[in-house]
Amino acid sequence: MNFTLNVLGTASALPIINRFPSAQVLDVRGRLFLIDCGEGTQIRIRAAGLSYLKIEAIFISHIHGDHIFGLFGLLSTMAMLGRSGKLDIYAPRSFAPVLKFFLSYYGEGLNYPIEHHALEMKAPQLLFEDKLIRVSAFPLRHKIDCYGFLFREQQPQLNVKKMEIAARGLSLEEIATAKRGEDIIRGDRVIPNSELTYLPYEPRSYAYCSDTAPFPELSTWVKGVDLLYHEATYTRDMEDKAAERFHSTAAQAALCAKEAGAGQLLLGHYSSKYRDLSVLLEEAKEIFPATCLGKDLDVIDIPLKKLL
Amino acid sequence: MNFTLNVLGTASALPIINRFPSAQVLDVRGRLFLIDCGEGTQIRIRAAGLSYLKIEAIFISHIHGDHIFGLFGLLSTMAMLGRSGKLDIYAPRSFAPVLKFFLSYYGEGLNYPIEHHALEMKAPQLLFEDKLIRVSAFPLRHKIDCYGFLFREQQPQLNVKKMEIAARGLSLEEIATAKRGEDIIRGDRVIPNSELTYLPYEPRSYAYCSDTAPFPELSTWVKGVDLLYHEATYTRDMEDKAAERFHSTAAQAALCAKEAGAGQLLLGHYSSKYRDLSVLLEEAKEIFPATCLGKDLDVIDIPLKKLL
Numbered sequence: 001m002n003f004t005l006n007v008l009g010t011a012s013a014l015p016i017i018n019r020f021p022s023a024q025v026l027d028v029r030g031r032l033f034l035i036d037c038g039e040g041t042q043i044r045i046r047a048a049g050l051s052y053l054k055i056e057a058i059f060i061s062h063i064h065g066d067h068i069f070g071l072f073g074l075l076s077t078m079a080m081l082g083r084s085g086k087l088d089i090y091a092p093r094s095f096a097p098v099l100k101f102f103l104s105y106y107g108e109g110l111n112y113p114i115e116h117h118a119l120e121m122k123a124p125q126l127l128f129e130d131k132l133i134r135v136s137a138f139p140l141r142h143k144i145d146c147y148g149f150l151f152r153e154q155q156p157q158l159n160v161k162k163m164e165i166a167a168r169g170l171s172l173e174e175i176a177t178a179k180r181g182e183d184i185i186r187g188d189r190v191i192p193n194s195e196l197t198y199l200p201y202e203p204r205s206y207a208y209c210s211d212t213a214p215f216p217e218l219s220t221w222v223k224g225v226d227l228l229y230h231e232a233t234y235t236r237d238m239e240d241k242a243a244e245r246f247h248s249t250a251a252q253a254a255l256c257a258k259e260a261g262a263g264q265l266l267l268g269h270y271s272s273k274y275r276d277l278s279v280l281l282e283e284a285k286e287i288f289p290a291t292c293l294g295k296d297l298d299v300i301d302i303p304l305k306k307l308l
Numbered sequence: 309m310n311f312t313l314n315v316l317g318t319a320s321a322l323p324i325i326n327r328f329p330s331a332q333v334l335d336v337r338g339r340l341f342l343i344d345c346g347e348g349t350q351i352r353i354r355a356a357g358l359s360y361l362k363i364e365a366i367f368i369s370h371i372h373g374d375h376i377f378g379l380f381g382l383l384s385t386m387a388m389l390g391r392s393g394k395l396d397i398y399a400p401r402s403f404a405p406v407l408k409f410f411l412s413y414y415g416e417g418l419n420y421p422i423e424h425h426a427l428e429m430k431a432p433q434l435l436f437e438d439k440l441i442r443v444s445a446f447p448l449r450h451k452i453d454c455y456g457f458l459f460r461e462q463q464p465q466l467n468v469k470k471m472e473i474a475a476r477g478l479s480l481e482e483i484a485t486a487k488r489g490e491d492i493i494r495g496d497r498v499i500p501n502s503e504l505t506y507l508p509y510e511p512r513s514y515a516y517c518s519d520t521a522p523f524p525e526l527s528t529w530v531k532g533v534d535l536l537y538h539e540a541t542y543t544r545d546m547e548d549k550a551a552e553r554f555h556s557t558a559a560q561a562a563l564c565a566k567e568a569g570a571g572q573l574l575l576g577h578y579s580s581k582y583r584d585l586s587v588l589l590e591e592a593k594e595i596f597p598a599t600c601l602g603k604d605l606d607v608i609d610i611p612l613k614k615l616l
Binding site: 013014015016017020021039040042043046047063065066069070072073076077080081097098101105106 | 321322323324325328329347348350351354355371373374377378380381384385388389405406409413414
């Protein structure tokens, strides 16, 4: 029942020894979702002890090199390891010629299909959902077409309170009705569902926002998320440079987390000029105390919040 | 006066945690020559403490991903760090569309020219030479067009023996003549140059052979080289698989070194199936004792052999 984020790279454009470029793997109960794929991602995946073959889908925020130059190697490695299942890649429309190049020159031994779901939107959009999860994308504000991603567990099925089953003598049929969220009707009496059931746990959520300049809608689009990853390329004193390059400062990331009412803020995408990251952390914590610094190979678990 | 090989990656197609794909930097007195550029090379260059901006030329053996997927990131990084000098890339003709793709989608901020010298040959060919060095390429036997590289220091200028200057009372003009390698003529008497001069040191050499199946001409093309890098993807018991994939075993690498009369053999490009590399080393040493295992971030210095 885990919901775990693996941070694989926290560098921005210039990687340094212990900071690879952007990549993360969200592990939702053993299903792996790769978000961005900077150079060296396949090596980081191995170092993190994750299985290449369990990667179900890849989400690419934008086609800048530090977010996708690890993709060719990873796709080749998946082929060498015998992947056969379809790989879904959610990426901006601009990714199409990049994939086309790869498939033309390196696609020969590829024994699995790749489907590129081209992203193009002005407001949040559902990408897919299944029993477990619901994934949507939303536009970010960067130099080129760029998208963030929101992963939300689906609402779990309602549990029926054991006490109520006994006290009201619920039949198997009535229990099934209650689990579906419906009221129970006994003749002309209605027992409201809310008296009988409870959510066993609260669905967890994660949002990925990189790369972006701040903009007001963002915090509403990631409202109430448990864990918010927001890029923090610069410190506050570099705000002009950040704006010019469509990036954010740690303070701006923190403000977004605060406005969104996020549970926790995770920083990353640091400029290589910051060897000591504590300045970024302190700046963000002043505004949003529940901030942590992402470091390569960090594992952040969002525990299940049981409701009864 | 150093002549130093920096091993940056020793994996074959599948990288593992401590083995990045193929890349090496030959440092000839501070001038850096990058040979192959597998994924993560820019991170390894930084880890090795080498300067991106001192890389004068790049030599690409062939366009398989494990030899070039680090190139896009490195070329972008060079641009971000402000490179302005021309970058020469010696690579097979098949590299042209790869470079074209890169320049079309990622070439915007590139403020330095790149010249692709297209390799196509059936026998060794000089690529360039200057005062310091002479670099040639030779064909290897791989699935696709693939070339090896030979780096040789130029012959140093002759020194005139101090004893002879004194004993024969050589004039400044005669010393200059002797340094040029010419005999000295005094009337009808000839003093042979060989009696007056000596080479201050022996020019050093390095050959890079990856990827290749063994073939008889190879050892003649790298004859007498001080350090021979030869791929050793498999052990002897995998000879059939090696042949099928146009790779070599450690024994075949050793045989090439022996026939070439190399000073030292360096192995690399190991299949990911070998976690313990000692089997490869032992196999090679039986045939060619002066063998060493290349490991990521190894630094191999070829010391100056002074001749007097």
